[in-house]
Amino acid sequence: MESLRVELGSRSYPIHIGAGIVDRVPLYEAVLGRGTAAIVTNDVVAPLYLARVQKALEAAGARVVPVVVPDGEQAKSWPTLDRVFEELLAARCGRDSVLVALGGGVVGDLAGFAAAVYQRGVPFIQVPTTLLAQVDSSVGGKTAINHERGKNMIGAFHQPRAVISDVRTLDTLPQRELKAGLAEVIKHGLALDRAFTEWLEENMERLLQREPVALGYAIRRCCELKAAVVAEDERESGVRALLNFGHTFGHAIEAGAGYGRWLHGEAVAAGMVMAAELSQRVGLLDKGDVTRVRSLIGRAGLPTAGPPIPAEHLVELMAVDKKAARGELRFVLLQGVGKSSLRGGIGAPLIHEAIVAAVQ
Amino acid sequence: MESLRVELGSRSYPIHIGAGIVDRVPLYEAVLGRGTAAIVTNDVVAPLYLARVQKALEAAGARVVPVVVPDGEQAKSWPTLDRVFEELLAARCGRDSVLVALGGGVVGDLAGFAAAVYQRGVPFIQVPTTLLAQVDSSVGGKTAINHERGKNMIGAFHQPRAVISDVRTLDTLPQRELKAGLAEVIKHGLALDRAFTEWLEENMERLLQREPVALGYAIRRCCELKAAVVAEDERESGVRALLNFGHTFGHAIEAGAGYGRWLHGEAVAAGMVMAAELSQRVGLLDKGDVTRVRSLIGRAGLPTAGPPIPAEHLVELMAVDKKAARGELRFVLLQGVGKSSLRGGIGAPLIHEAIVAAVQ
Numbered sequence: 176m177e178s179l180r181v182e183l184g185s186r187s188y189p190i191h192i193g194a195g196i197v198d199r200v201p202l203y204e205a206v207l208g209r210g211t212a213a214i215v216t217n218d219v220v221a222p223l224y225l226a227r228v229q230k231a232l233e234a235a236g237a238r239v240v241p242v243v244v245p246d247g248e249q250a251k252s253w254p255t256l257d258r259v260f261e262e263l264l265a266a267r268c269g270r271d272s273v274l275v276a277l278g279g280g281v282v283g284d285l286a287g288f289a290a291a292v293y294q295r296g297v298p299f300i301q302v303p304t305t306l307l308a309q310v311d312s313s314v315g316g317k318t319a320i321n322h323e324r325g326k327n328m329i330g331a332f333h334q335p336r337a338v339i340s341d342v343r344t345l346d347t348l349p350q351r352e353l354k355a356g357l358a359e360v361i362k363h364g365l366a367l368d369r370a371f372t373e374w375l376e377e378n379m380e381r382l383l384q385r386e387p388v389a390l391g392y393a394i395r396r397c398c399e400l401k402a403a404v405v406a407e408d409e410r411e412s413g414v415r416a417l418l419n420f421g422h423t424f425g426h427a428i429e430a431g432a433g434y435g436r437w438l439h440g441e442a443v444a445a446g447m448v449m450a451a452e453l454s455q456r457v458g459l460l461d462k463g464d465v466t467r468v469r470s471l472i473g474r475a476g477l478p479t480a481g482p483p484i485p486a487e488h489l490v491e492l493m494a495v496d497k498k499a500a501r502g503e504l505r506f507v508l509l510q511g512v513g514k515s516s517l518r519g520g521i522g523a524p525l526i527h528e529a530i531v532a533a534v535q
Numbered sequence: 536m537e538s539l540r541v542e543l544g545s546r547s548y549p550i551h552i553g554a555g556i557v558d559r560v561p562l563y564e565a566v567l568g569r570g571t572a573a574i575v576t577n578d579v580v581a582p583l584y585l586a587r588v589q590k591a592l593e594a595a596g597a598r599v600v601p602v603v604v605p606d607g608e609q610a611k612s613w614p615t616l617d618r619v620f621e622e623l624l625a626a627r628c629g630r631d632s633v634l635v636a637l638g639g640g641v642v643g644d645l646a647g648f649a650a651a652v653y654q655r656g657v658p659f660i661q662v663p664t665t666l667l668a669q670v671d672s673s674v675g676g677k678t679a680i681n682h683e684r685g686k687n688m689i690g691a692f693h694q695p696r697a698v699i700s701d702v703r704t705l706d707t708l709p710q711r712e713l714k715a716g717l718a719e720v721i722k723h724g725l726a727l728d729r730a731f732t733e734w735l736e737e738n739m740e741r742l743l744q745r746e747p748v749a750l751g752y753a754i755r756r757c758c759e760l761k762a763a764v765v766a767e768d769e770r771e772s773g774v775r776a777l778l779n780f781g782h783t784f785g786h787a788i789e790a791g792a793g794y795g796r797w798l799h800g801e802a803v804a805a806g807m808v809m810a811a812e813l814s815q816r817v818g819l820l821d822k823g824d825v826t827r828v829r830s831l832i833g834r835a836g837l838p839t840a841g842p843p844i845p846a847e848h849l850v851e852l853m854a855v856d857k858k859a860a861r862g863e864l865r866f867v868l869l870q871g872v873g874k875s876s877l878r879g880g881i882g883a884p885l886i887h888e889a890i891v892a893a894v895q
Binding site for chain 2: 292322327330410
């Protein structure tokens with residue numbers, strides 16, 4: 176097992192990465208209070224890991240309340256969140272309770288936001304069981320639910336007390352979800368780290384084959400990159416925005432296709448190609464690098480173009496995206512592989528062109 | 536105009552108290568960003584003050600989006616909160632927006648919580664227009680909505696950037712609401728400040744007559760007391776809990792009567808009598824002081840007993856109250872007038888007795 180640390184003063188916390196650690200009692204013991212541990216998970220993950228995590232929490236001295244929600248992006252919504260509150264209140268979980276988010280990005284975002292606002296805030300532990308959650312969404316304290324008018328519109332910054340990433344839980348991950356997680360891995364490389372991008376270009380096949388050593392390295396490197404960014408800019412007033420590379424387009428793709436039709440990682444993959452095309456059109460990136468971005472994403476088995484939605488409609492969907500300020504859209508653009516910056520003031524025609532170019 | 540300050544490091548903020556300051560432009564200018572100012576108010580306050588505040592915000596350079604919700608405690612609920620989000624998103628309010636809570640405690644709690652979670656958090660300004668909000672709820676950053684199973688169950692600590700308390704807005708306050716506000720004034724005295732309690736005993740008639748000097752003094756003294764407590768214990772892990780004097784009983788009264796039937800201050804008034812009776816029963820307070828508490832509350836025209844609900848039912852309702860931890864109820868009890876402490880481990884029979892005693 177390896178442990179990194181997200182440095183945030185009194186809110187610092189460890190990220191543990193290892194094989195078979197999902198039920199390691201001391202990792203939970205270190206964080207639990209006197210109260211109840213409520214495990215929030217979904218109906219796909221529950222049969223696989225709920226019993227083991229419950230046993231570990233009980234061994235650590237907690238009363239355990241399991242809350243099982245439906246699988247899928249639809250669960251990032253008010254009705255599901257309200258059901259979590261209902262079950263916590265019915266089980267008389269007090270302010271000294273700890274929530275445990277056991278599952279992928281949806282469960283992490285939902286349970287994390289529940290923890291942020293239940294009785295004005297209780298601690299929580301992230302136990303990510305998908306590649307996407309292990310490399311990205313479980314780290315950094317962004318929590319949210321979706322609103323009909325846009326993704327992640329209602330949420331909070333609420334840091335976990337610990338992240339427990341068991342790479343063995345990826346054994347049960349469907350291949351489509353593994354690939355979706357690779358999109359966020361690629362994002363870390365393209366936006367922040369040229370050397371890591373080169374490593375990905377050389378090792379993509381090993382990752383798709385789920386070689387444990389390769390997966391372990393990719394997870395650790397993403398967590399290192401993300402921990403450094405979050406430590407510098409917890410609330411995304413600066414450098415943290417670079418982790419949204421591909422996401423402005425990606426969120427519009429998810430909304431346009433209907434939440435849940437496209438996996439988040441798939442939408443981000445196509446969104447990164449669009450962002451690269453846009454970067455080239457504003458003169459920041461040369462054509463060779465656009466091809467390189469497209470090729471890496473394609474080799475991960477990910478889409479390099481959006482769904483059949485008119486480009487005008489995607490532009491409209493982006494306008495209300497949370498990165499929109501006074502109607503001006505801002506994009507994370509590449510200035511080369513591994514280097515990015517946030518840009519505003521880009522005209523609709525160029526954005527439109529970039530979307531269309533991604534299809535070709 | 537007088538200005539106090541709540542000292543919370545980088546989250547410190549001023550409380551301005553004065554006559555006719557609700558539309559004083561520089562007070563808003565000091566806080567607004569580049570974005571939109573969304574005024575959240577209710578349909579009773581809007582006809583009285585919305586136009587003036589809107590004009591001041593526009594003079595301060597903001598685009599203004601008014602959001603008018605229904606009056607009453609029922610508005611502290613998910614459906615109303617969702618409507619606020621809907622209107623903010625429809626008006627394309629970005630992350631650089633500022634919310635302005637114009638109204639009483641319900642509007643402040645609702646708009647404050649909306650600000651806490653809209654796009655993971657935007658700043659907000661409290662412009663309280665009721666006595667209860669001016670002396671208590673607008674200060675300290677507690678925000679929340681209610682859940683069917685309990686009051687303030689879903690919320691956040693989110694400090695405002697400024698509090699603008701115009702005592703002239705109390706001119707339009709119904710007498711019943713003025714009295715409800717006096718309950719929280721009395722609470723500050725009984726729980727924290729013997730001298731202020733004595734002042735209240737001497738000046739209650741002046742407050743009921745709305746003498747501006749008396750009201751101004753009471754508001755300032757409550758804000759001073761509360762600002763000191765919040766600066767010491769923002770998240771209520773210690774001394775801040777003393778401000779819940781009367782509230783454990785009070786919340787149960789509100790829930791038992793049906794939200795909105797009893798005003799919050801009325802329920803707290805009866806709750807303070809019950810808490811005093813309980814204090815006497817555990818040997819902390821002598822009978823003379825119980826009589827003194829009851830008399831002061833009665834002289835403010837406030838109820839000294841709860842609604843006709845069986846005491847057993849009130850005890851049951853308290854069990855899920857947010858102060859409940861592992862099933863143990865805790866109460867703020869008086870050890871004399873102006874001195875209080877938090878106590879647990881009190882048996883149901885004594886609690887039951889205190890409720891019944893309040894009726895007599």
